[in-house]
Amino acid sequence: MxxxxxxxxxxxxxxxxxxxxxxxxxxxxxxxxxxxxxxxxxxxxxxxxxxxxxxxxxxxxxxxxxxxxxxxxxxxxxxxxxxxxxxxxxxxxxxxxxxxxxxxxxxxxxxxxxxxxxxxxxxxxxxxxxxxxxxxxxxxxxxxxxxxIQPHSASTVAGGVMGVGTSHRVSCADFLPFLDALLQHGGMFIRNGSGALMSAWAAAGRLIGYYEPHMNPWDGLPGLVLMREAGGATNDYLADEGIARGNPVLLANKTLYPQLQQWVKQPLR
Structure with missing residues (x-):
């Protein structure tokens, strides 16, 4: 300790x-x-x-x-x-x-x-x-x-732009269901090539949230702290040896988070 x-x-x-x-x-x-x-x-x-x-x-x-x-x-x-x-x-x-x-x-x-x-x-x-x-x-x-800073106030994904990311560490099947659900519900997305930066934008309310099916800890952890301290919700990234293996990252305001969580293929803790 x-x-x-x-x-x-x-x-x-x-x-x-x-x-x-x-x-x-x-x-x-x-x-x-x-x-x-x-x-x-x-x-x-x-x-x-x-x-x-x-x-x-x-x-x-x-x-x-x-x-x-x-x-x-x-x-x-x-x-x-x-x-x-x-x-x-x-x-x-x-x-x-x-x-x-x-x-x-x-x-x-x-x-x-x-x-x-x-x-x-x-x-x-x-x-x-x-x-x-x-x-x-x-x-x-x-x-x-x-x-x-504080998260975006959107209550549905149609209320702003969602940040998303992916990599070749995961399959298309891990990512595309979330993207499909987002579009089906009237949402829009951006992927700028830096998950850490998009996570920070989400904590600052520029994006309504951020999702990536696998992030390494050096990219995933900063945004999680930012979103939590901004007043939003995140998954438990460190579950199941997240530091060693990496994990999904999902973060948004507390109203929107449960909706987004339903679209993630793999269970989030």
Whole structure:
């Protein structure tokens, strides 16, 4: 059990916000010279790419956390984990939306979460192209820069635009039933290439919600904290070893969430 008082947790929250901005600015410097980056593919999935920028920004973030909180664990998309079982775990994606990043689109971000004793308590998503820092900490509300945010007030999917995402880690059969139900009920959707950023948009009320049949923890956890602290509802992402295996992500306001949950093929906890 981690023995951390509230001041210690808030210190980490403030540090996470500042670190996300500084890491995001470093990523943006690479973005401006992206035509000179070395690009690799992860495994056999040609859509799953990684650049020198991803690796160098993650190295920067990891080293800063190690300097400030050497007792904490770290889980990064590019470097893996130094101690996934640590009571305090920083979970980081230096660039969520790498394909968008490499192709000159603005829909990418840096995402970061802090998990304490198995509970996500801090979520931060930084969009350096628009200088937008979405941040939340348990009991402190959810914010966009210095303004509080809340979910969209839609009571049906026809009341706004739904964010959706998918990947080749799941089959079409896992995703298409939700999309079909959404359209059948008069809804519309957007997929921008960054699940972490769309989750943050949902917490801020720009989208009516977000659904993806499988997300890795470095992309899924920040939006869950943001939505919960904004006053919305989410599934229990950490159920069934979510940190190790990933899980679906569903989030929306408390009125709309039960409707969306009915359309998800796999049961959500």
């Amino acid at each position: 981690a023995i951390l008082d509230n001041d210690s947790l808030l210190a980490r929250y403030r540090f996470a916000c500042a670190l996300a901005e500084s890491g995001g600015k470093r990523a943006h410097e690479f973005y401006l010279r992206r035509d000179r980056l070395q690009i690799d593919h992860k495994g056999t999935d040609l859509q799953d790419v990684v650049s020198m920028a991803d690796r160098e920004v993650e190295t920067f973030i990891k080293s800063r956390i190690a300097e400030a909180f050497p007792e904490d664990g770290f889980l990064g998309e590019e470097s893996g984990t130094s101690d996934a079982n640590n009571p305090v775990l920083w979970v980081v994606d230096p660039i969520d939306g790498t394909s968008c990043f490499l192709n000159g689109l603005h829909t990418w971000c840096l995402s970061l979460a802090i998990v304490v004793d198995g509970e996500p308590v801090t979520g931060v998503v930084y969009d350096p192209n628009h200088h937008e820092l979405f941040h939340a900490h348990k009991g402190e509300g959810a914010w966009l820069n210095d303004r509080p």
